[in-house]
Amino acid sequence: MTNEAYGQIPDSVLRGLLGSLGDGLILTDLEEKITYINKSAKRILDRTDKQALGHLFSEVCPLVNLKTGRSFQSPLQTALQERRSVGLARNIGILRGEQKEAIYLSATCSPLYLDEGEIVGCAVILRNITHLRRLELRIEADHVYMRTVFSAAQVGLCVLNDRGAIVDINDAGLETMETTYRESVGKQFGDVFRCENSVEGGCGHGQYCATCPIRHQIETAISTEGYTSQITAAMHSVRRKERIWLRMFFSQAWSEIGKQTIVTMIDVSQRKKREDALEEARERAEAASRTKSQFLANMSHEIRTPINGMNGMIDLTLHTELTEEQRENLMSAKQCSEDLLRIINDILDFSKLDCGKMELESLDFDLHKTLRRVCTVHRKVAKGKGLFFRLPDLKAVPQFITGDPMRFRQILHNLLTNAVKFTNEGGVAVEVKKTYRKDMPVLSIAIHDTGIGMSFAEQKKLFQPFSQVDGSTTRKFGGTGLGLMIVKDLVEAMGGEITAHSAPQCGSNFTFWIPLYEADGEDEESLERSVFINESWNESGNREAQAKAEETDISDIASLLAYCEQRLDDEGGDA
Template identity: 40%
Template sequence: MTALSSSSAHPIVPQGSTLDLLKHVLDVLPNPVYVKDRSHIWVEANKAFCDLLGRPRDALLGKSDYDFNPPEQADIFWAMDDEVFRTHGKNINQEETVNAQGETLWVQSQKSYFCAEDGSEYLVGVLTDLTDMKAHEAELAEAEQDALAAARAKSEFLANMSHEIRTPMNGVLGMTQILRGTELSEMQSELVETLGRSGNALLSLIDDILDFSKIEAGQLQLSPEPFELRSMVDDVAVLLGTVARDKGLDLLVKFAPGLPDIVIGDAGRLRQIMMNLIGNAVKFTDAGYVCVEVDGQINADILQLSASVCDTGIGIAADKLLTIFEKFQQADGSTTRLYGGTGLGLAISRDLALLMDGTLTATSVPGEGARFTLNVALPIVDGAAACALETPVDPSLERLKILAVDDIPLNLDIIKSQLEQLGLSADVVASAKDAVEHLVAAEKAGDPYTLLITDYQMPNLDGLKLAQSLRKYPRFASLAIIVMSSVNDATVKAGFKSVGVEDYLVKPIVMTDFNRMLSRLSSG
């Protein structure tokens, strides 16, 4: 058997047939394709290219861009083609052109260089029609502008309505305040108090809506000015202390030592964030405490502030930690019915933090509480010292031997920290029973304690019973006793006064109050 030659096994397509085949391949390609010679004249074009321009092949071949485009547009095409011929490379551009019907077309053009065996130079262009995509982008841009305009109109409406509602609401609250000062029956007093609380709640809601509308409209402007950091935090804690006490909660403030006294920032907006965080913590905590922790690092005259609010409340499920910062969202729809609120507070606080180039984050363990942390950079005022005390402590107090008792370990940490900032130290115990044992042991050792700092509400033996027990023994008659309690009740205060305590401070215990208390003790 004779073997087949390679030429008979793979017959070569005749030259004329090859050209017809290549032309057929070009015509079935979905992308428009054309070929230009060195004179920028079209020498080939496939069916897709002719369909795109709306011109027959015979009308295109032998012509240039100047035959179908305005001169200024043809100049651009000519320059891009020249770049390909000059560099023997390729380029990719988006181009605007016009078809035979006068319709504007957008295409992505990929042009490449080709040199034939006889030295003839050609440019091969492959197009992708972007006209529909460009039209869609224009529609989207127009829809975006319409949405932004609608959002601005809505925000302006909300802002105007908020202002309009606030004016009569202030009148209602003003008249309520005047009415409260008149002679009223017990029932009338209760009605006036309810009216005042409802009015203030409505006013708070109006403020949230107003801030929300300003943020959405991009109209909220920060007003950075020098302010006292500790005073701002203490003011907020004292303001919300009443709300915490009404729920039987301890509101604690833990301020790290060494932080600068005066920084630059928008104190009003920082106060608003802290008010929202502390208010939320109190709202969602039924037992235990809410703690405000202020710390930070100083880098090149900038305080990297880290202010946290943690609580022992209901906590937040892991899958809800991100959505709680969205507008009109709460961790659970049932919380709105149970606790009230609009769901705007955290969203506004987060947006305010972002305006300050800061962050607001949350962590939580459901059933154990939550922690919200604000991180923001605040410039330090030149020459600002660490947060100063209002009244110097008497040097004689350095000889005090102090014992502190509280059933909440965090409270004891705060007391120790406050004393250390005054150059003092203390031993701490977690129950009244342990306090008695320490007092007796120290007295027997001939080195008695001279100051007892005690909480009021403690399990088994509370602070009042502890004080009453100690005062029964002459050896503890000279022991100074200071009470720190979340209970602000005249009867309780009178009970402690009757056993001869030196002072009764209501939580949250801010540093200035703590210092004044020790100063009064030294003067006494």
């Protein structure tokens, strides 16, 4: 075999090689008629040898701009005339078959030369790029969509590179920074904002940049993988000549250019000013409320002192020789004075609770004794109205507990006073039991009455200061409307809760619970503060008690001493 034989490829091998190419191959003559088409080209164009061979390239492969729908001139003529390879423009393809399926093509048309350099035709290499082009179109559509969302967002968005410089920013961000796109891209955050710290040396190099919370967040976000955070911080803008408050969110994103930091920013300066103004107004209102409450508390003390003196003098006068009419007048005066004192005490307690001056004690006291004594007082009043008064069964509750015995009695007195006052038929029952709430032992006390009851609308007014169910209640039964409010505040101050259930003409049920802390015995201090009461028990175990609360104020003693001193002076003068 000669050397020339080694340099040539047999026709059979050459045709087999061309036919097995993955890309489509079409050969034409100088008249652009197809002289050869391989299997891949026939598959791409959906043509047979009969439909392709001898036909014009433009007929077998009618090129179309698939975006505009317009026909596209065959590149073969340009390749032959200019003796160079020519490709296809973007979005060029064919509408294949009867269904007119859009097929995007990539093609290279090159002149076909003989060994002598003579052009005998054209070679066209085709490739079906429909799948790739559709992916590109989808990516382009997603990019356009994301760009639209990015630009139209009502919050400021900016993208920082790994050096902290802005690479992109939306319209809202430009508005927040009061700058333009050209002035912001490529610059540091503080430089764009004209932060006073970055005026000398640039953002990150100023005297106070090391303590800037925004700069710290940017640097941390750049250097930390998966970092996300949010802050509200202030930046003093030289351009705006004011302090700008920004609510900022930091997150990370990855793209073809590497890691980027996404910063969301909202100008909350106006909201911060409103919040500061509201906070200042709230503090002024609270200060005024505390001043008012303190004034009421002080005035209540000042008013209570002379009233106690009046009561003392009335008691002293009642021990002198009086006519029946004088005695009745003094008894009426004393009753009015005591009613006024109760009202003042309610106002004093409410004022203390309102200004946070109410302090609860923690003493060990006898729960059984306290309940019996309080109930005995109100049982006597109930019997005077012809009502029954059912005492609680104390076997199921501990005898000694820890708490504030005086305020505990006050809660019971207020609730029982209302129960007896608003009941004309039937009676009152007291139920006491130990139960649990969230595994915590609590003391639960329920007071039932068969009184006038309340509607659902009237119950909404309960536990509100200076409020009673209606005006007729005040006219008929009296009172300040503070009692239940004080009860509610005291119960909640003890860590408990009070509820009420009622219906018109069906009575009412008030139930409260407080944490139950059992004790071993009763403190001496608690004993000294107890209400003195005489109790006697008959042989059958029934209680016959007479209760008398002796709450002697210092002013009463002072009045008594003053009266005695005056009597001694008078007697000395007579002598």
